[in-house]
Amino acid sequence: MSLTIPDGRLVSLIGPSGCGKSTLFSVIAGLLRPTTGDVLADGESIVRRPGHVAYMLQKSLLLPWRTIIDNIILAAEVRGVSKRESIARAQPLIEHYGLGGFEQHYPHELSGGMRQRASLLRTMLYDRDVVLLDEPFGALDAQTRLLMQSWLLQVWSDLGKTILFVTHDIDEAIYLSDEIYVFSARPGRIKAHIKIPLSRPRDQDIVTSASFMDLKRELLGLLNHEARIAERQESMQ
């Protein structure tokens, strides 16, 4: 397979579970060495070189013994930036993105949505041009999920990052993305590459528009087929 992700875009990967989306992310993040193939960032290989992209895993993964602010500045701390400097940088974003007043709280004191927000903010503050988000909203309830999607779009357009986004949720993929890659069941291949022509900024209402519905129908068809194959593979094991 081969993917090319243009600068500043929000691109989603969608496919049946177990097709290797998360593995692909680990490879891009430099945590795993691919058996064959290469990952290029601006023409330079970043295989087995972690730290070139910001990577947010499925769980919020906040360190439970650290306050929210100390969690958010973790990346800067790893790089050796002084605490005062990184707090000064993080503070306006914390205020702006709805975490103001929670800086000194511990993760267990926050709701799931707030924790995810903190985790996303930490990922964004890692200050890499490319951000990998692996089902960041998978564990949230529907209402919070919608809020967080809009929130993500706002953060994305403010900070101008390139985002790669894994999800199982077709609505989410269409609503957020510029492009969607549909993965096939194992062995994971790219089955389709769909461009989302919906204009930006997008409103939540867009999910009821006719063009949205057409895209959804197309994607559903593609995914249903793959999901059935994946299911058969699973039951054969």
Next chain:
Amino acid sequence: MSDPDISVVDDDEVAEQRTRRCAAIWRWALGVGIILGWQILTRLKIIDPYYFSSPMAIVNTAYVAATQGTLYLDIGYTSASTIVGFIIGVTGGALLGLSTWWSRVYGRVSEPYLVTFNAIPKLALAPILIILFGIGFESKVALAVALTIVPAALAAYGGVKSVDKDLETLLFSLGATRFQVFAKVVVPWAMPWIVSSLRVNIGLALAGAIVGEFIASRFGIGRMILYAGQVMDINLVWVGVVVLSILALVMYTAVMTVERYLLKGMLHGSQLSSQ
């Protein structure tokens, strides 16, 4: 009519306060009762004061031991060897357990040895340690270390084994070095495990120091008790026992304070899921 919800909350709080006050009163009352009962029963010869002494006799003997004997020196000696042994044992054990994170093979290899060594009654090593370190301070410390190091190591090892791999992955994805992952994830994660072994270990350290003094020593509460037993001064034996009880209580309280400090901000510890 008042709001029923609020009154329920009030009742809970009042009940909790009452329970706490009640427990505090009974706690003291029980202590005073035991001492009083002990005094009265031995005075009336219902229990034999020769073997069981009596609170008054113990206080008198303690006063004599403190003013004319070496009680203070003995307390200092035993406390010092306990505390030094405890610190060395716990620190060494924790480092040993934490070090298993650096190599999974090394961790797997050392586990059965740690478990085996933990099962050995380390006090059986006392004669060897005394021969090795002499009858002075060092052998008491060595015994305290021998008793505490393995439980601390096993606790830290348990903590290391349970570290959330995703948290490690997260740190690596941020470009952290192995040492940074160790310092920022592994050590704080294992801390509640290590801390939970402290309370048991302070008692073990004290036991180690006392046994060392029993076998060969010129100072210490253990030596005092042994000497008192040999000359049939049972009152003085009781002084030793009482002093050790107080010592244990003080050290236990101190350890709980240290615990609270080490776990600051980890109210729910790492057992809390990082979801």
